[in-house]
Amino acid sequence: MNKTFKKSVVMVFSVIMVVVVAMSCGCVGENTGANNANTGIDSSNTNDNTNQNAKNSDMGNNAEYITVVDMAGRTVEVPKTINKVIGLGCSLREIVYLNETDKVIAIEQRESVQSKSDDDKFPCGTELPYLAANPELLDLPVAGKAGTSYNYEAILKMNPDVIFMGNNKDAADDLQNKVDIPVVVVYTATIGPEAQNEKYEKSLRLMGTILGKEERAEEILDKIEEYRNDLQSRVSKADVHPSAYIAGRAYSGAHGITTTDPHWPSFELLGANNVAYNVSEISEGKEVSKEQVLAWNPDYIFVSEASLNEVSADLEKPEFKGLSAVSNDRVYKVLPYCWYSFNKDTAIANAYYVGKVLYPEQFADVDPEEKADEIYLFFDGNGAYESISNRMGGYEKFEL
Template sequence: MISNRKAMRAGALLLSVILVLGVAGCATPPAQEAVEVVDQLGRTVKVPSKVERIASPYAIANSLVIALGAGDKIVGVETYAKDSKLYAKAAPHLLEAPGIGSGRELNIEECLKLNPDLVIVPSRMKEAAEKLEAQGVATIAIFPEDLDQMADTFALVGKAIGCEERANELVNFYREKTDMVKDLTASLAETDRPRVYLTSKDPLTTCTTEMYQHTMIELAGGQNCSAELDKGFWAQVSLEQVLTWNPDVIALVQGAKFTPEELMADPKWQSIPAIKSGRVYQFPSNLESWDYPTPGAVLGLLWLTSTLHPDLYERTNLEGDAQAFYQQFYNIDVTAEELGL
């Protein structure tokens, strides 16, 4: 009897130990392993395996996160987000989200207040990225400034936020359309490729070859007038330089502070072929800028192709492609008026 009682007590003690260890394990589960990514500055970054709070001062990054289906996880945005018509339709909560900067600067203090799991910045913000990392905040830098870099950006962000399948869908759509344009324009002779001058918000500011806009012009079957500018981003030029370039076509970015009509009426520009022929256009879309390297930039490529070579890609095709794009990746229906077509 005594030995049986001792055995029972020993068994009860062992059971108690097992229960205590079991409860402790449920209360404090082992930390999940981080996801390791290499950003577009070549930095290896460890990102939490489950990202729930994303912050970025970069509109390009936020538009991409929405397209990947994680817009509800964005907690900090660019300071001018309240003006975004795309957000109003696809992610209206972002209109009231805290602003933490722009594509040129980040308010680190305000960003940290949001307790983000992940911060996404443009590659020019290397110093800010390192400061955030020093505070224990996973931060990746992106650089979507040509065709391959754009696809790499989609894949990088998709992996970082756990949306790899969706990122692959976006890359496939992007590749399909860019390959189509390559095929359409590949056989054009140099004489059939118009000289294109792209203006920023100011008529005497244009793109360099380090920018996606340069790639867009060349791929769409044009010749970028400013191809000799190979350093930096938006570059200031003189009117004399534009006159020397003598563009056949002038394209204004969507956010230009002047209209094609105003430019064509300027007496100082009258000797330019684009002005004489009336081939001065503005990127459309009342939702977002198609001339910037967001996911929607592929639509800007299609628009520019149809503008430079309407015989190769008709404008009516663009409307259908654009509507399919926004339905697939932003889950919204858009009208031709919203597209600016």
Template sequence: MSSARPGRIAGASLLSLLALTTAGCGATPAASSEAPEATGEAITVTDQRGADVTLDAPAEHIASAVIPAPAIIAAVDGSWDRIAGINQSLLDANKLGIISRIFPESVETPVIAGRDFVPNMEQILSLSPDLVVQWGDMGADVIAPIEQAGLPVVGLEYGTQEDLETWLTLFGDAIGKPDRAAEIVEGMHASADEVAEKVAALDAPAPRGLSLSYTEEGMKASTGTDYAQYVFDLTGVENVAEDVAGQSAVVSPEQIIEWDPEFIVLSAFDPATPEEVMADPQLAGVSAIEDKRVYRAPLGVYRWQVPSAESPLFWNWIAALAYPGEYDVDLPALMTEQISHLYDYELTREDIDLVLRTDLNADSADYGAVAE
């Protein structure tokens, strides 16, 4: 799933997040005994369509046609226990990433929709969910059958930092853990401030960056309306494709040569590797190619390049690659802390290498400084 609209709200370093949560400096405490989960009171949430959705009690069985939602729900809940159904695309991603190690059940969760997001109502009804998560901006065809079946459904939009924080808040309310959700959001704000301050302190020229989908069908660049723009803005990077119309734009080798990006981030949704792109004769002469600064975006609990509970890690990954040897971060340590906090799982060295795709990025310049 690609992102859609630019975000303006700040986002997260776990070191700052943990400082907030342990010292009580501006963050909300963990869910209290008075949360709806404990009292059993009815809960009403307002989704991104503006519709009010009322639940008799905190949702215990959630079916989601929306691909990234379950991993974010699991971060708020600290478990996969409430996830009853998922999208086929998410199941495929789960089999590739560390989520299969954190929550083994995530690769056995029933599929309730495919890549077209059309709900499989027979499967959904068989799961008896008390909440269904669906796109709210893709038309009635994908959401009306769920409502007609009498099931509570929240309609979502996606693509910006604001959307991510809205999801966290909405899911926290829906499962009776609003304080936990608020804590994660506060941590994101603290981390974004930290990343921006560290970049500003470098007083360095803005590196030219390109977020690129590279497939047999062609190449597409992330433009100023993609989540990549938020990340590049936060990390002081010039998005060479910012002014191209559309969320993602088909680009030619000649255009990339003209832009001359200094580093390229490849989509985690595509099979292309840095080695393959760096060997493309059509891109010869591009600075990023000549300097071997081409990198495959990580796949953690979910793909880092789109808004997720792990987004603060992506911001730090981008900053470290944009300013090699200058931006100081121990990314493996930060990953270990954040995954432990969000998912109660201790990463191994093997896990870290899997997330960062050190196998694919090993020959790219300066990657050891990020991954080690």
């Protein structure tokens, strides 16, 4: 069907069309399985993303295109030159990491929210590092609600060259068919164990190829490895390795003390002694029993500031007051890593703060707040720690 005709039909009969989809946006409705087998990922061909060709568009332009295979195994033709981009399904974060904020023309509804009530268990845009560092993005038009609906008419009017979408093949097919704009599925889920790291690396390289930012993608991956090596080198010099637990790890909103992550990336980067390590083989939000937390009895507890209200309520209960970390005043707050999908920059920043707490001698030269802004500057283009900590609390002890 001719593109002009097809778009006209959609615009005429869609004042504001929306569609309910099963898309997951990571920790806001986390479904780790959707990032694995359920997306139809073919690991044998995800590297085949640089075959270039040219085609004549239906509009009569001789625009050059490249053919890519996305993270759902879909073959998609995208313009060789990208001037306008939309990131759906929590994929805006990586567009910012790739230094392409000037090409972003829309955001998602949750990202546009600039304030919220104290009992709201979900994030607002000003709590997200990539938006806190680039507040001008908060005022862009809204293209849809992650995981629920898209504004087809608005997307058609904005006419992006490409749309990135996190982790959902069916939603990508549906959107591409309706707006006749290339939609590329990317991996927006967590890092942690090697299998998840590899998916993230492939996805970031794919986005780099499409946006003409291949060198920047490699720079990001090299920097993550550089931080990992520094963290683990410091920890290797320690004689004592206390046990640690992440409490209130957000997924589908905030949770209490019995929600954790067996491979919380900050612990993984650091090589910390995570008491929940054997609960799962991947990084994901996991609910464990109260009895299990008591049996683990970790030396230190770190609380995601996404879940302060919920964890605070739990720590008022008599059964948790006997925990070693609680009785010895070793409970600390960390910035939310899993907050509107996964903030890789925050994972690294948290790792340095956790290192400072667990291994003060080995991290004596580290100021966690300054380190956080160094990391945010590299990933997001500007510092973000002060802005986020003013809303969330920042790096400090948990008042028991």
